[in-house]
Every structure is written in C-alpha cells, then in structure tokens.
Amino acid sequence: MTNYYEATVLTKGEKKKFGFYAENKKDAIDIAKIKFSGLFIKVEEASEPLELQFKKFKANLLKNVKKKKIKPDALIAAIRQLSVMTNAGLPIHDSITEVSNSTSDTALSFVLDNLADDINSGSSLSKSMENFKLELGNLTIAMVKLGEKTGNLDESLNSLAGMLEEIRANVIKFKKAMAYPRNVMIAMAIAFTVLISYVVPQFKSIFEQLNAELPLPTIILLKLEHIFNHYGPYVLVSLALVFVILKYAIDNYRHIRYGWHKILLKTYLIKNIIKYSTLNRFTLVLSELIRAGIPIAEALDTAVDMIDNLPLKEKLSSVRTAVEKGQQLNEGLRDTGLFENMIFQMVKAGEDGGALDKMMQKVAEYYKMKFDAIIDGLSEAIEPIMLIIIAAMVLLLALGIFMPMWSMGEAAGM
Numbered sequence: 001m002t003n004y005y006e007a008t009v010l011t012k013g014e015k016k017k018f019g020f021y022a023e024n025k026k027d028a029i030d031i032a033k034i035k036f037s038g039l040f041i042k043v044e045e046a047s048e049p050l051e052l053q054f055k056k057f058k059a060n061l062l063k064n065v066k067k068k069k070i071k072p073d074a075l076i077a078a079i080r081q082l083s084v085m086t087n088a089g090l091p092i093h094d095s096i097t098e099v100s101n102s103t104s105d106t107a108l109s110f111v112l113d114n115l116a117d118d119i120n121s122g123s124s125l126s127k128s129m130e131n132f133k134l135e136l137g138n139l140t141i142a143m144v145k146l147g148e149k150t151g152n153l154d155e156s157l158n159s160l161a162g163m164l165e166e167i168r169a170n171v172i173k174f175k176k177a178m179a180y181p182r183n184v185m186i187a188m189a190i191a192f193t194v195l196i197s198y199v200v201p202q203f204k205s206i207f208e209q210l211n212a213e214l215p216l217p218t219i220i221l222l223k224l225e226h227i228f229n230h231y232g233p234y235v236l237v238s239l240a241l242v243f244v245i246l247k248y249a250i251d252n253y254r255h256i257r258y259g260w261h262k263i264l265l266k267t268y269l270i271k272n273i274i275k276y277s278t279l280n281r282f283t284l285v286l287s288e289l290i291r292a293g294i295p296i297a298e299a300l301d302t303a304v305d306m307i308d309n310l311p312l313k314e315k316l317s318s319v320r321t322a323v324e325k326g327q328q329l330n331e332g333l334r335d336t337g338l339f340e341n342m343i344f345q346m347v348k349a350g351e352d353g354g355a356l357d358k359m360m361q362k363v364a365e366y367y368k369m370k371f372d373a374i375i376d377g378l379s380e381a382i383e384p385i386m387l388i389i390i391a392a393m394v395l396l397l398a399l400g401i402f403m404p405m406w407s408m409g410e411a412a413g414m
Contacts, residue, residue, distance in 0.1 A: 007032035074105035083157035138306035150292040177378040221400035280367035289362035301351040
C-alpha cells in the first residue's frame with residue numbers, strides 16, 4: 001500500500017511543499033528528484049490531508065460498487081485451459097488472449113486482456129497479476145510464481161486449478177451447511193419485525209390505558225416498537241453506513257485489518273474455519289514448492305504470501321526467520337504455537353528421511369480433513385446458538401405481552 005509523502009523544495013528563493021504518494025521513502029526521494037524542479041531539501045512521510053482521504057474513500061467506494069467479481073467456475077476453467085495450452089507449447093501471451101476471447105465472464109476477460117498487454121510490454125505473468133490481487137487471489141499469484149521459478153508453469157497451473165476446485169467445493173459445502181440455519185433465522189427475524197411493528201402497537205394502547213407499572217420485558221418490547229416505527233429507515237441507513245466505513249477501514253488500514261482478523265480468530269466456529277483452511281493452504285503450497293526443488297526459506301516466503309489473515313501470517317512469517325538462523329523447519333513450526341505435536345514429529349521425520357515434500361503433503365491432507373470435519377459439523381454446531389436466539393425472541397414476546405395481561409387478570413379477580 002502506498003504512503004503519503006511531502007517534499008520540501010527551494011524554488012525561486014521560496015520553500016514549497018509538494019504532496020505525493022510512494023511505496024517507501026527511497027522511492028519517494030527518487031520521485032521527488034524527478035518530479036519537482038528546484039533545490040531539493042528533504043522528503044518526509046506526512047499525514048494524508050482530509051480532502052485527499054475523502055477523495056480516496058469516494059474512489060474506493062465507487063470502485064467497489066462498479067467492480068464485477070470473477071465467477072470462481074470461470075476462473076478455474078480459464079486456468080485449466082491455460083495449463084493445457086502451456087503444456088502444448090503455446091506462448092503464454094497467445095494462450096491468455098485465446099482464453100480471454102473464449103470466456104463469457106466479462107470481468108475475467110477484462111483481467112486477461114490487461115495481463116496480455118502487460119506481458120506484451122515485457123512484464124512477467126506473476127508481476128502483472130499483482131495488479132489484480134483482489135480478483136485473482138493470493139493463491140493464484142503464489143502458484144504462478146512457483147511455475148515461473150521452476151519452469152513448469154503448466155504443472156503449477158494444473159495444481160492451482162485442483163486447489164481452487166477444492167476451495168470452491170468447500171465454499172459450496174459451507175453455503176449448504178449454512179442454508180437451513182440462515183433461512184430459519186431470516187424467517188424468525190421477519191416474524192419478529194412484523195410482530196413488533198403491527199401487533200405490539202395494538203397492545204400498547206391497552207397498556208397505556210392501564211397506567212400501571214409495566215414489567216421489564218414489556219418495556220423492552222415497547223422501546224423496540226418505538227425505534228422500529230419511528231426510526232426504522234434511519235437505523236437501516238446508519239447500519240449500512242457503518243458497514244461501508246468499516247469495510248473501507250479494514251481494506252485500507254493495515255492496523256484496523258489486523259485488529260479485525262484478530263477478532264475473527266477469537267470468534268466461535270469462525271476461528272477454527274480460518275485456522276484450518278489457512279494451515280491447509282500453507283502446507284499444501286509449501287509441499288508443492290519443496291517438491292519443485294525451491295529452497296525452504298524461499299518456499300516459506302511464497303507460502304506465507306498467499307495467507308490473508310494477518311495475525312496468522314505474522315506467526316508463520318517467523319518460521320522463515322527461524323530457518324534462516326539455522327533451525328530446522330519442525331522447530332520453526334513449533335515456535336508458532338499453531339501446530340500439534342504430531343505435526344512436529346511428522347515434519348522432523350520428513351527432514352531426517354529426506355522426504356519432506358511428501359510429509360508436508362500428508363500434513364496438508366491432515367488439515368484438509370480437519371477443515372472438512374468442521375464444515376460437515378457446522379449445522380450441528382450452529383443449532384444451539386440458533387435455538388438460544390429463537391428462544392430469547394419467543395420468550396421476550398411472550399413475557400412482554402402476557403405478563404401485563406396476567407396482572408390485569410389478577411387485578412380484575414380481586
């Protein structure tokens with residue numbers, strides 16, 4: 001992500017400051033020397049002006065609204081085609097152009113056309129893919145880098161397609177597991193909203209006539225009814241605005257994204273889904289890289305690059321540091337605190353026996369099994385939460401409406 005810098009330049013006997021963006025201070029100094037005429041004084045990282053922050057926010061918002069996602073099935077099919085064409089000896093530029101012309105996904109076609117133009121200008125495929133990280137994903141870029149390093153791009157693309165198909169299957173499985181609880185919760189939310197908006201107001205007039213002290217559940221219901229009927233649209237707009245601002249902050253500020261990812265790693269169910277899917281991808285890519293003959297330190301770099309969760313990425317990045325200091329891979333993995341004892345023993349056995357790639361593949365299969373088990377048991381794990389929420393909603397409605405009625409009955413019977 002680019003940072004904002006200010007260059008102080010002496011021009012016509014007067015000091016002037018010019019703001020601009022650069023990747024780092026070295027690049028900023030180079031840009032300032034070329035871009036601004038006059039006696040160059042210094043370059044400093046500065047706070048981005050509010051006006052520019054607003055423009056950036058607006059541009060990002062419009063970009064996200066207009067941006068069309070690439071369909072996963074279309075991307076997998078395109079990678080399969082590229083693998084076959086590359087294996088047949090066709091130039092990568094011609095292969096990409098051919099796939100772009102044959103796909104019906106306009107978003108994918110746009111990305112492929114840009115990749116073809118970049119390659120035509122002398123850029124490598126992985127380098128040009130960096131401009132479309134959000135559309136293609138870190139895994140795609142990592143595997144293409146592997147293919148370029150080893151000279152077996154066709155094999156890497158074929159392996160990538162297999163991995164993406166596996167991820168796609170897991171996503172479909174996840175959606176199916178979530179379909180029933182999601183539909184039940186939506187139905188309950190609609191029913192609750194209808195009752196609050198139309199049924200509770202009928203009782204409200206009765207309760208007001210009583211002038212009696214109302215129980216807490218009834219007070220909560222009446223407060224909710226007041227908010228729904230008087231401030232409903234404002235609440236919805238506020239929630240939408242909070243969502244947009246939060247998403248923008250997570251996407252554009254690393255420390256906020258880090259904090260959000262940390263929260264996800266402490267959230268029931270989600271933490272295990274993220275952890276095991278990440279470890280599965282990490283070990284799978286690492287095993288492919290080691291099998292291709294890439295040095296372990298370099299393989300770790302590429303495997304870590306495709307991790308999205310920042311706290312996990314930070315922990316796994318420490319493995320490379322440990323390996324560079326002379327430690328074995330199993331010792332570096334142990335220090336992260338993410339792996340079980342069984343994994344250390346398996347990796348150590350692979351290192352001692354000269355079959356580290358095969359052992360890492362078995363580790364990847366183990367984490368895939370763990371991830372699949374979580375997804376398969378997702379509905380059962382969500383059911384208790386769902387039942388608690390439904391019970392709380394029903395209890396609130398029942399007590400809120402019937403407790404005052406019981407009080408009225410008791411008063412009438414006296």
